Amino acid sequence: DAEWGTAIEPEAIRAIAKKTQPVKLIAIVHAETSTGVQQPIEPVSEIAKEFGALLLIDCVTSLGGIPVKADEWEADILYSGTQKCLSAPPGASPITLSEKAVQALSERKTLPNTWYLDLQKLEAYWDNRRAYHHTSPISMLYALHRALAITLTEGLENRWQRHERNGKALQKGLEALGLVLHAKEAVRLPVLTTVRIPEAVDGDLIKSELLANFSTEIAGGLGNLKGKIWRVGLMGESSTADNVLFFLSAFGLLLRKHGFKADVTAALESAAETLNV
C-alpha cells in the first residue's frame, strides 16, 4: 500500500517480499489510472530477480503513450488494453509472456478453474497446434491492427513525446487555473491527470456540464478519492494541443461560472508555452 498519489516504494515491496518468501509473483501497475501515478518499474524488476519471482506488469494505460520496455524490464507477464493510448475500441487485451512464465503455467499443480482465461489453453490456440479455444473477436483484431499501423506510422518515440508534451501542457495549465494536482510531480503520468476538486465546488456538476455543454467527458475519483478528484485522460488520438487548449478554456469557464476564480488567460498562456504555440 502507498498513499494514493505517490508511487509504491521499492523498499516497501522488498520488505513484504522478505516476510513472505518464497515469492512466486510480483504484480505491479505501470500507469495507475485511479491516482495518475507512473510507477518506476526498474527497481521492482530488480526485486523480482532478487527473490526469483515472476514479474507481472499491468500496462493497460501506458502502452502506446509512455515507454513500455517489456524486455529491458524482464517482464514475465505484461498486458495492456486496446482502448487507452492505442485508441482502438475497447474489447481486447494484448498480452505477452516470457518463457519462464509459460513454463510456470505448464508446471502449475492446481489447474485454473476458469476456461475463459486459461492461458495454457489459449497458448494452444496461437502456437502451431492452432487448437480451437474460442471464436476470436475479429473486428477487434482488425481495429487493433489498424491502430498499431497508425502508431508505427507516427513512430513510437514521437508518440511518447506527443503524450509527454500535451500532458505537461495540460498540467501546467491546470495549475495556472489555480488548481492542485493530486499525483506527486516526480511520478505524474502524462496520459491521465488527477486534479483535486476545490472546496465549495461541486465536482459532479462540473463533470456533467462539461459533457452536456462541451461534449467532453472526464471521470471522478474511485475508492478513497471518490468525490475528491477529477481524472482527465489525454490518450492516443485525443492527446492533441488543440484538445489541451480547448479543455482548459471550457473547464476554466465552468469553474468561474460556479464561483471558482480560475485565471483562464494564465492557464492558456502556460499551456501554450509548453506546447510551443
Next chain:
Amino acid sequence: DAEWGTAIEPEAIRAIAKKTQPVKLIAIVHAETSTGVQQPIEPVSEIAKEFGALLLIDCVTSLGGIPVKADEWEADILYSGTQKCLSAPPGASPITLSEKAVQALSERKTLPNTWYLDLQKLEAYWDNRRAYHHTSPISMLYALHRALAITLTEGLENRWQRHERNGKALQKGLEALGLVLHAKEAVRLPVLTTVRIPEAVDGDLIKSELLANFSTEIAGGLGNLKGKIWRVGLMGESSTADNVLFFLSAFGLLLRKHGFKADVTAALESAAETLNV
C-alpha cells in the same frame, strides 16, 4: 454422454441425477455445433425441476435461428453469442439469469477465483449501482444493437422459418448429391448441418478448394468426428436460398472433380422444391 449425432436421452440425465443427488445444476447445449444436433429442452427442464437443480442452457448457436424460450423452459442461466444466428461480429455473450440463479450466486460460499467472469461483480455493473467492473466493448454493443434491430424488423418467427426452410433445403440437396447426413433426422439442426465425408474423398482438400475457388468456408469435425464429417453453417444473414443453391452447385462440382459422382441436378431440384423456387 450420447452417441455423437443423437440427442442426450432425458432418461440418461435422470439416471445420473438420481445417482448424484443433491444436484445443484444441470447444463445442456441447445444447438450442438460439433454434431449438428438440436437438443429438446423441455424434458431436461422437467428433470431440473424434479431435482431442484438450476438449469443452464448454452444457446450460442440457436439464438435468432431457432426458437429459444428462456421463460417457458424456466432457464436459470441462458447465454448465447453474437456471431452465430444474430450475424453480429464475435466478441460478446448475451446472458440472462433467473432470480433463483442470482440468489444462488449471492449465497455461494466459495467465491469465484476469476474476476473476469465474476457474475456478481458484473451484476453491480448493470444494476442501479452502476459500479465499474471493466471497460465495455462499446463497438460490440452498437453492432449487437443493430443486429437485434435487423432481427426484430424481419420478425423472430419469420427468421426461424427462414432458417428452417433453408436448412431443410440444404439437407435435402446434400442427400440428393448422394451424401449421408450425420445427425439423426429427428434432432437435426437447420443452422448447422453435419455431412459424412464419403470414403475415398479427401475432406480437407474439398474444404480448402471450396474456400480458394468459391470463397466459401465450411468446417471439419472435432474430437471423435475429426476427419469424418464436414460441418456446414447456415446462420443469420448467410441463411439464404441463393446460398443454398450456390453451395450445392459448388460442393457438387468439387465432389465430381475428385471422383465422387454427385448428382448436382438432382440436388438443385430437391433443394428448389423445399425452397419453393
